[in-house]
Amino acid sequence: MKSDIKRSVCPYDCPDACGLLVEVVDGQAVKVMGDPEHSFTKGTLCPKMLHYERTVHSPQRLTQPLLRVGEKGTGKFKPISWDEGIKVISERWKGIITQYGAEAILPYSYAGTMGAVQRNCGEGFFHRMGASRLARTICASSKGYGWAAVMGGTLAPHPEEVGTSDFILIWSSNVLATNIHLIQYIQEAKKRGATVWLVDTYENPTAHLVDKVVLVRPGTDGALALGIMHILVREGWIAQEFLEKYVQGFEQLRTDVLPDYPPAKVSQITGIDVKLLEEMAERYVKAHAPFIVLGSGLCRYGNGAMTVRTITCLPALVGAWEKPGGGLLASISTSMVFHTHRVTREDFMQEPTRVVNMNQLGYALTELSNPPIMSMYVYHSNPAIVAPDQTMILKGLMRENLFTVVHERFMTDTARYADIILPATSSLEHADIYRAYGHYGIQKASPVIPPIGEAKSNWEVFQLLAQAMGFEEEFFQRTTDELINQMINPPAPWLKSIDMAKLQAGRPVELSLPENYKTTYLTPSGKIELYNPKDVEPLPTYIEPYGDDAPFYLMSTPSVYALNSSFNERPDLLRKREAAFLQMNPKDAETKELLEGQEVSAFNERGEVQFILKLTDTVPQGVVVAEGLFSSEAMPGDRTVNTLTSQRLTDRAEGSTLYDVKVDVRLWKV
Numbered sequence: 001m002k003s004d005i006k007r008s009v010c011p012y013d014c015p016d017a018c019g020l021l022v023e024v025v026d027g028q029a030v031k032v033m034g035d036p037e038h039s040f041t042k043g044t045l046c047p048k049m050l051h052y053e054r055t056v057h058s059p060q061r062l063t064q065p066l067l068r069v070g071e072k073g074t075g076k077f078k079p080i081s082w083d084e085g086i087k088v089i090s091e092r093w094k095g096i097i098t099q100y101g102a103e104a105i106l107p108y109s110y111a112g113t114m115g116a117v118q119r120n121c122g123e124g125f126f127h128r129m130g131a132s133r134l135a136r137t138i139c140a141s142s143k144g145y146g147w148a149a150v151m152g153g154t155l156a157p158h159p160e161e162v163g164t165s166d167f168i169l170i171w172s173s174n175v176l177a178t179n180i181h182l183i184q185y186i187q188e189a190k191k192r193g194a195t196v197w198l199v200d201t202y203e204n205p206t207a208h209l210v211d212k213v214v215l216v217r218p219g220t221d222g223a224l225a226l227g228i229m230h231i232l233v234r235e236g237w238i239a240q241e242f243l244e245k246y247v248q249g250f251e252q253l254r255t256d257v258l259p260d261y262p263p264a265k266v267s268q269i270t271g272i273d274v275k276l277l278e279e280m281a282e283r284y285v286k287a288h289a290p291f292i293v294l295g296s297g298l299c300r301y302g303n304g305a306m307t308v309r310t311i312t313c314l315p316a317l318v319g320a321w322e323k324p325g326g327g328l329l330a331s332i333s334t335s336m337v338f339h340t341h342r343v344t345r346e347d348f349m350q351e352p353t354r355v356v357n358m359n360q361l362g363y364a365l366t367e368l369s370n371p372p373i374m375s376m377y378v379y380h381s382n383p384a385i386v387a388p389d390q391t392m393i394l395k396g397l398m399r400e401n402l403f404t405v406v407h408e409r410f411m412t413d414t415a416r417y418a419d420i421i422l423p424a425t426s427s428l429e430h431a432d433i434y435r436a437y438g439h440y441g442i443q444k445a446s447p448v449i450p451p452i453g454e455a456k457s458n459w460e461v462f463q464l465l466a467q468a469m470g471f472e473e474e475f476f477q478r479t480t481d482e483l484i485n486q487m488i489n490p491p492a493p494w495l496k497s498i499d500m501a502k503l504q505a506g507r508p509v510e511l512s513l514p515e516n517y518k519t520t521y522l523t524p525s526g527k528i529e530l531y532n533p534k535d536v537e538p539l540p541t542y543i544e545p546y547g548d549d550a551p552f553y554l555m556s557t558p559s560v561y562a563l564n565s566s567f568n569e570r571p572d573l574l575r576k577r578e579a580a581f582l583q584m585n586p587k588d589a590e591t592k593e594l595l596e597g598q599e600v601s602a603f604n605e606r607g608e609v610q611f612i613l614k615l616t617d618t619v620p621q622g623v624v625v626a627e628g629l630f631s632s633e634a635m636p637g638d639r640t641v642n643t644l645t646s647q648r649l650t651d652r653a654e655g656s657t658l659y660d661v662k663v664d665v666r667l668w669k670v
């Protein structure tokens with residue numbers, strides 16, 4: 001039988017955005033490989049995507065629209081036709097709009113696919129409707145805020161820089177799981193003699209790759225950064241010329257802030273030994289080109305934005321930005337290369353509508369009034385598992401008068417609560433265009449196989465819904481390919497530097513960076529702003545995280561074998577994860593009289609979740625770790641980890657505080 005190799009892109013919410021080669025036989029994807037032509041991912045894939053064909057052709061794929069026939073949440077549905085499904089939805093929505101107004105309808109979406117069209121196309125539809133808007137801040141909005149407070153719109157360093165650094169600080173990231181292709185550059189640097197440290201709250205799996213792990217008390221990294229800066233200034237280890245030429249506000253930071261953070265005090269806050277603090281500062285300054293790989297874990301605290309802002313100040317003090325291999329990589333943004341507004345269509349909104357924060361969905365579904373949320377349309381997200389405060393969310397989803405539609409590839413926990421489920425295509429079945437947040441590549445993808453069953457893409461569904469709602473704008477007639485073309489034509493200035501024919505042909509292309517971009521600061525002052533006069537708090541400082549009144553900080557961190565709640569459909573990957581473990585230090589277990597392998601429950605004022613206890617010295621006392629977001633089916637009990645997390649927001653940018661949560665632990669079953 002004829003076999004074709006076709007190009008595609010990994011659609012998941014991962015900085016690497018790998019180029020894929022898909023072997024297709026008779027309309028079936030039979031093998032998925034990395035594309036060697038991709039300049040960052042170079043033909044290798046992570047363990048999750050090596051067998052993406054198992055996800056795409058999984059027997060668990062939803063293939064038909066479904067209508068609920070049982071109690072909410074019980075997962076009892078009967079198949080219906082697309083026509084019927086669209087009719088029921090549009091009629092319910094028209095009724096809700098008449099009775100409550102369109103703001104009673106809430107779209108809920110996040111990052112099931114990162115493709116610029118499929119991810120964003122619902123916006124145009126819901127803006128036209130006048131629905132409530134969703135503040136999509138669950139991931140790392142506070143990180144973006146913290147970076148921008150110091151660096152404005154400055155371009156992030158090319159990841160290749162890591163390869164020429166001689167001191168790499170992986171700060172709050174588990175790159176082995178979340179940014180696996182960065183490791184090639186880390187290894188390259190190590191071969192040249194670089195030292196690599198990890199700053200984290202536990203020895204996460206990346207610890208195997210590094211020379212030293214610095215364990216910090218959760219949520220206190222801001223104090224750590226201030227402590228290091230205190231030592232740099234105390235010792236006169238600062239890059240005076242760089243500061244004079246490129247930096248605003250060093251004097252204010254030096255006199256108004258840093259004296260408050262001597263090593264002894266910082267040690268008390270962070271739990272890091274004074275000696276180690278001194279060593280860290282010395283290593284940082286004595287390195288020729290120190291590089292910080294800044295993960296997102298630490299931004300998900302009540303002080304997250306300020307923490308990121310404070311750490312972002314560090315490279316300026318030692319002039320790291322001037323050196324090849326020096327700097328700090330928080331996240332790469334190339335948003336200006338696509339005309340995304342042509343898909344999000346803010347102009348369709350007659351007047352600004354209500355904004356609901358996605359981190360406070362529980363509150364929105366149970367308490368919000370004027371108007372209450374009467375319908376929710378969920379697409380490429382799984383809020384019953386990924387969003388904080390599961391108890392409140394499930395209470396909301398159980399509301400008999402809430403009309404819930406879920407557009408999904410699988411019967412997720414959220415889908416179980418739907419009134420109508422619509423089957424979604426996977427990325428191999430629809431077209432899109434992708435950029436990345438871990439490199440400067442972009443790539444277009446065409447469908448490589450036909451849709452599975454009756455699945456439709458996000459855009460196809462919005463087109464059907466628009467028609468049924470009577471939205472007559474020509475926009476809703478455009479094909480996916482037309483939307484893609486409108487995003488890149490005429491090319492934005494930055495896009496002019498690339499080979500458009502190559503992009504159109506679906507091959508990976510890389511944007512080129514301007515010369516001297518690492519010393520070109522796109523801030524209001526044109527300098528790195530240690531002092532930011534536009535911020536309510538013009539100088540960095542340390543703010544305490546929220547915490548809770550409980551003994552253990554809970555880290556619910558990414559798993560190597562899953563991506564948020566995606567990949568729960570894969571028995572092969574679930575087997576690798578073994579079970580939903582709660583990792584705890586043996587000394588804490590002794591105090592609590594708990595034993596390895598016992599079924600325990602972690603609990604706090606928001607609820608209780610069952611886990612299998614795993615004892616390990618890689619987790620310090622006072623911290624417990626649950627890697628990966630499991631479906632409720634894969635848990636020992638009926639609840640999943642976000643029962644324990646809270647709807648509290650970050651200090652700025654309304655981000656999630658998913659790690660700023662404490663629990664107690666007790667025996668559940670022997």
Ligand SMILES: Nc1nc2c(c(=O)[nH]1)N[C@H]1C(S)=C(S)[C@@H](COP(=O)(O)OP(=O)(O)OC[C@H]3O[C@@H](n4cnc5c(=O)[nH]c(N)nc54)[C@H](O)[C@@H]3O)O[C@H]1N2
Nearest residue numbers: 172173174177178199200204218219295296297558563564
């Ligand atoms: N395999 C896999 N890959 C993924 C994901 C996944 O779930 N699985 N998720 C994807 C998504 S959506 C994102 S946003 C990225 C996130 O990827 P990264 O930016 O790498 O961030 P996280 O892995 O979320 O950060 C978690 C790390 O921060 C640590 N941490 C938590 N609190 C603190 C703290 O107070 N201080 C310090 N120093 N460390 C702390 C945790 O212990 C953990 O090791 O990864 C993406 N890639």
Ligand SMILES: Nc1nc2c(c(=O)[nH]1)N[C@H]1C(S)=C(S)[C@@H](COP(=O)(O)OP(=O)(O)OC[C@H]3O[C@@H](n4cnc5c(=O)[nH]c(N)nc54)[C@H](O)[C@@H]3O)O[C@H]1N2
Nearest residue numbers: 110111112113139380381382386407409424556564565566
């Ligand atoms: N406790 C805790 N909670 C977390 C995190 C954590 O570290 N700890 N991480 C947080 C972070 S960083 C993030 S970004 C969020 C992520 O939250 P989400 O964006 O909700 O991510 P996923 O869990 O991957 O769910 C995506 C869903 O989209 C579906 N899907 C995929 N492609 C398509 C498509 O083309 N169309 C449609 N309609 N559906 C599709 C998938 O089947 C999947 O069920 O989770 C957050 N939640």
Ligand code: SF4
Nearest residue numbers: 010014017018046049
């Ligand atoms: S999840 Fe990340 S590392 Fe894995 S294939 Fe996709 S982009 Fe690449």
Ligand SMILES: [Mo]
Nearest residue numbers: 013138139140
């Ligand atoms: Mo994320």
